[in-house]
Amino acid sequence: MKTQKLKFTFLVFIFSFSNLFSQYTEIINSNNPGFSESPYSVGSGVYQFESSFFLKNLSTNTPTSLDNSWGVDLAFRTSFFLERLEFDAALTFQRDRLLGNFTNAYTINSGLSKIMVGAKYLIFESTYKDKSKEIRSWKRRFAFDTKRLIPSIAVFAGVNTDFVSDVYKTNTVSPRIGILLQNELSNYFNVITNFFYDFIGTNFSEYQLTITGTYNFNDRWSWFLENQTIFQQNQTNTSFAGGLAFLFNKDLQINTSARFLREAGNNGSYITLGLSYRINRHVDSYKLLDENGNEIIDTPINRYNNKRKGFFNRIFSIFKKKNKGNKTRNRGKRKRNN
Structure with missing residues (x-):
């Protein structure tokens, strides 16, 4: 009987462990090559680095307009304090070629064009049944779970800094906020939807809507399709993209994409080649549950912590004055052998 209870407790422990820390994944989860x-x-x-080299071309004859651009996007992602909380940093270095004003000459601008820092928090995680273990009914196993239509939701808040090259300075710091949604419509197909309000309070504020569909062919290969529309005060820019991602190993991903652009009435292309890598120092935590699924609070570790009166009391106890009273040492009398 005790053996059966022990086995059941172990199974409950494993189940709670996998659900409690669903943010971490065994393989790298990169945002590249899409914009969502x-x-x-x-x-x-986890300390994750995402890079993407890009080449952008526009067919335009408008003076002082962008004709060609290339550069690199870099992003850093990590989590601490809370599993649902992520801190992000992103920067862009680019070299732009602008068409001259009423001449055939070109103007070259280059440098850091973007430095953004922010954080996102998962406020709701969608859950659904794992039907792979359903063996009694073929219909139930392959029926669509309507709960998959309910997306996981996160909120984002960040700041566009002005620590960029002089040619790209706006002389202001502007907020960036957004809502991030993800629907796992199947074990292989996901849809991500992003709503962003960027450069808030400036003359070039914009709304961004990005919808991305990702399908996994197998454990290594996946492809995506994406549409992004940017609503600005005087114009609307749209892009359609497709691309591939290859999982080299659990911590390294290689990706590429091609994008058709429509900006200010001009057509263009945007090609990327990216690399994502993570340093994995994740350590799992757990809660010990009994056979009824309740957390076991009275454990030797908890009793020890309560006796020590908490972490900060243990720290401050280092600085407490010790008793300087006279100490005596009792020695037992030695018996002398005659």
């Missing part, structure tokens, strides 16, 4: 962002964090103890 997943609502999920990378997980605590």
Whole structure:
């Protein structure tokens, strides 16, 4: 009987462990090669770097307009404090070629054009049944779970800094806020939807709507399709993209994409080649549950912590004055052998 209870407790422990820390994944979860962002964090103890080299071309004859641009987007993602909370930093270095004013000459601008820092928090995580273990009914196993229509939701808040090259300075710091949604419509197909309000309070504020569909062919390959529309005060820019991602190993992903642009009445292209890598220092935590699924509070570790009166009391106890009273040492009398 005790053996059966022990086995059941172990199974409950494993189940609670996998659900409690669903933010962390065994393989890298990169936002590249698309422009959308997943609502999920990378997980605590994970330090993730995402890079993307891009080449942009526009067919335009308008003076002082962008004709050609290339550069690199860099992003850093990590989580601490909370599994649902992620901190992000992004920067862009680019080199732009602008068409001259009423001449055939070109103007070259280059430098850091973007430095943004922010954070996102997963406020709701969608749950659904795992039907892969359903063996009694073929219909139930392959029926669509309507709960998958309910997306996981995260909120984002960030700041566009002005620590950029002089040619790209706006002389202001502007907020960036957003809502991130993800629907896992099947075990292989996901849809991500992003709503962003960027450069708030400036003359070039904009709304961004990005919808991305991702399908996994197998454990290594996946492809995506994406549409992004940017609503500005005087114009609307739209892009359609497709691309591939290859999982080289659990911590390294290689990706590429091609994008058709429509900006200010001009057509263009945007090609990327990216690399995402993570340093994985994630350490799992757990709660010990009994056979009824309740957390076991009275454990030797908890009793020890309560006796020590908490973490900060243990720290401050180092600085407490010790008793300087006279100490005596009792020695037992030695018996002398005659």
